[in-house]
Amino acid sequence: MSRHVRTDMRTIVIGSTKHLLMAIFYASLGIVVALLVAGIGFLNARPDLDIWHTVELTAEFKRAQGVETFSDYIALEETLFEEVEQKIYAQTLAPHSSILNRYVRGSLADPQKWRHDWNRSYEWPKQDADFGVLLLHGMSDSPYALSHVAKHFKDKAHVLGLRLPGHGTIPSGLVNVQWQDMAAAVTLATEHLKRLLDGKPLYVIGFSTGAALALNHELERVAQSKAGEYSAMVFLSPAIGLPPVAAGAQWQARLGALLGLEKLSWNSIQTEYDPFKYNSFAVNAGDVVYQLAERNQFLLERASAQQLESLPSVLAFQSLTDDTVSTPAVFSGLFQKLPEDNHQLVIFDINRTEVNMGLIEQDPMLNFDGIFNSKHLKYDLTLVHNNVKTLDLPRDVVAETHFTRGETETQVLNLSWPRNVYSLSHVALPFPIEDSLYGPEGVHYVKRIQIGAASTRGERGVLGVSADEILRQKWNPFFPYLISRIDKFITELE
Secondary structure (H helix, E strand, C coil), rough: CCCCHHHHHHHHHHHHHHHHHHHHHHHHHHHHHHHHHHHHHHCCCCCCCCCHCCCCCCCCCCCCCCCHHHHHHHHHHHHHHHHHHHHHHHHHHHCCCCCCCCCEEEEEEEEHHHHCCCCCCCEEECCCCEEEEEEECCCCCHHHHHHHHHHHCCCCCEEEECCCCCCCCHHHHHHHCHHHHHHHHHHHHHHHHHHHHCCCCCEEEEECCCHHHHHHHHHHHHHHCCCCCCCCCECCCCCCCCCCCHHHHHHHHHHHHHHHHHHHHEEEEECCCCCCCCCCEEHHHHHHHHHHHHHHHHHHHHHHHHHHCCCEEEEEEEEECCCCCCCCHHHHHCCCCCCCCCCEEEEEECCCHHHHHCCCCCHHHHHHCCCCHHHHHCCEEEEECCCCCCCCCCEEEEEEEEECCCCEEEEEEECCCCCCCCCCCCCCCCCCCCCCCCCCCCCCCCCCCCHCCCCCCCCCCCCCCCHHHHHHHHCCCCCHHHHHHHHHHHHHCC
């Protein structure tokens, strides 16, 4: 074959390859654009936004406002709720009226149907209290989330339940909030309690994002070589790590802002039927939790062994199955990084009845690769699981604890799984069966919504609330054990 022929063939092959690669590139680009357009169309086809999604409240706390004391924070909060009354409740006439709308006065979901306004911060002083308790709720929640823990400590301690910025008002409060704003509010509340307690112990109890904020408060002080301010920390469903998809969530909101599509700032747009929790969820809210978790991981990785030893003792409770935060991250992202000390982790297993296990596709315990059998734990690890010795009562549970010293103890709890409940959930841990909103029993002398008693049946796709949300377990059958473990934890530290 002549040199000219080989050159021509090489030119043809190179040219064909370039054309093929260009074709693949433009085809891929077209597919990406088509999927993007379809995704935007799908998200923008959701229900219309209402005033509680779009109104901006000007009196909400920001860390740069110059609010220097917790008293100032409460004064600003009072102004904030006056603004909510004027901009929302005064405007929710027809066609907004709904028997299940929390923003309609007199509806079944009106927060005023409860004796206490659980959407606001509250403080219950006790003159002769031996210690104080600071309660921090989760993202999209309100101080109601830890109301039962607060009631438990009311006659024992000086209790303060903090309303985090952006919460307890309207869902739009989470569109622009930053985790630093919430951290600044935690600092104000902490300084307030420390001053009042005058040297007495202060314990913090945080649920979900509230746990991450409590951890961050101490880690930031450790990073600055300052002494911690909490005598111990108790975490319920702590937001230590989130699914990787959370890292890209903010791009959806940014794209919506670029295109002028406000709906893209929302992961979900739902009927606001819960008086103390937002049903609609802003994209920014998930991004805030992700940023906070990343900040905590950075501080944990950067801290020296001596700094980590100065952290207060941690007691955490976590469901083995948690669809909101990562259960493995509680192990790897926190407890396995802590030095050996009085740290304790309680895991609630799934309900391992024969029928349930026949319906569960993959045992979630497989994700933990024998960690419950480890003899080299740096913390006490408890698994609350079915009592295999009571075959006639398979839903009864025991608490099996693996201590750092290598010993194992099994405690019969005299508690059992409710019939037809196969696991706990992220949101269930702080609520006992007696909770009148999320529990199954409720009250009968006040006509108001009772979410935990919902047993709606019908065709799929009809209701404006997803079946997943209706079916989600809302209360904790093992709450008595949880609260007794907290009591024991605090008592042993005193």
